[in-house]
Amino acid sequence: MVYGKSLSVQTKGFSDICDITDIVSSVISESKIKEGAAVVFVTGSTASISTIEYEPALVEDVREKLEQIVSQKMHSRHSQTWGDDNGFSHIRATLMGPGITVPITGGRLVLGTWQQIVLIDHDNRPRNRDIFVQIMGE
Amino acid sequence: MVYGKSLSVQTKGFSDICDITDIVSSVISESKIKEGAAVVFVTGSTASISTIEYEPALVEDVREKLEQIVSQKMHSRHSQTWGDDNGFSHIRATLMGPGITVPITGGRLVLGTWQQIVLIDHDNRPRNRDIFVQIMGE
Amino acid sequence: MVYGKSLSVQTKGFSDICDITDIVSSVISESKIKEGAAVVFVTGSTASISTIEYEPALVEDVREKLEQIVSQKMHSRHSQTWGDDNGFSHIRATLMGPGITVPITGGRLVLGTWQQIVLIDHDNRPRNRDIFVQIMGE
Secondary structure (H helix, E strand, C coil), rough: CCCEEEEEEEEECCCCEEEEEHHHHHHHHHHHHCEEECCCCCCCCEEEEEEEECHHHHHHHHHHHHHHHHCCCCCCHHHHHCCCCHHHHHHHHHCCCCCCEEEEEECECCCCCCCCCEECCCCCCEEEEEEEEEECCC | CCEEEEEEEEEECCCCCCHHHHHHHHHHHHHHHCCCEEEECCCCCCCCEEEECCCCCHHHHHHHHHHHHHCCCCCHEEEEEEECCCHHHHHHHHHHHHEEEEEECEEEECCCCEEEEEECCCCCCCCCECCCCCCEEC | EEEEEEEEECCCCCCCEEEEEHHHHHHHHHHHHHCCEEEEECCCCCCEEECCCCCHHHHHHHHHHHHHHCCCCCCCCHHHHHHHHHHHHHHHHHHHHHHHEEEEECCCECCCCCEEEEECCCCCEEHHHHHHEEEEEE
């Protein structure tokens, strides 16, 4: 069985980290699938999906580290060519990847106690982000 | 068809890299699934799953590079707030991601000759890690 | 339903980035699967799969950033031990991961307008790369 849904999440950009665990769980409930997996994927080339212990101090740590590794101030041929100044956003997205697949058992996501699914929007402005959640199983 | 199993792996922490290929292969055998995919996921927010040519020199190279990119000595708001000193572990885990999905054909993992599936435990102490392997297919 | 195919892609190495979106789409068409997901996986321990806005300026940006984070000139125990000088290739591959899973709906990949699926070959020579595309769904 397959049950998919496109969802929209409002973000602030600049690697804003948004907890989407409840959204994904809702789609699983709607799907009636008990055993399987949830493919969580962001459509767009300047955002990523991962997991984190979602608490404010750690969220800031991750954003600061991303700034150290791929700075907003870096020279970017992409930014220079297209004038949209978001080369760093694209690079962060490609390095982190666009999605994850989380097992489902007993109708619930298999996650650790302190582990949430997050959308990380690397773009250089607030956006209304589309994510697609595909539930597969039985 | 879906066949899932939770498994425990003993690690040393500090981005200890453990070859879990045989464990994943065992679950595939038990599942009797011949064509499909194995979702390999670590429950917990301070570990990752990836692949590597599992040999000691390269394992050390990867651990050293992780230390260069996200050092144990980095200032971390998370460590400061909660006093558990493992902010770096969380950041490494979020950047690398919590799981991978590997195709299965002929009842076997589709891997390169020198490619093993590994659990990387970034936490700052030895742990008994739970991973969940979900086999889907026919 | 499951439909899998192994495919070969010619690369130039050194984190050469190749657009494989059309290849993956072809396998979906062959599979006749309308709703599900495509597991895109590279067999080999020196390459990765991700997504990007595939345009030349950004491709160069990503390659330059990879060189800054994990340089070809880095000291590597793996290179030293085996004499194949591609320790950096392995490290880049392990950090970025070997595959992604992309949802399929209406018989098409769920991707953003400016988002392509890419193979990134980190090895230190041109290669004929095997990727495996597993289509699962109904």
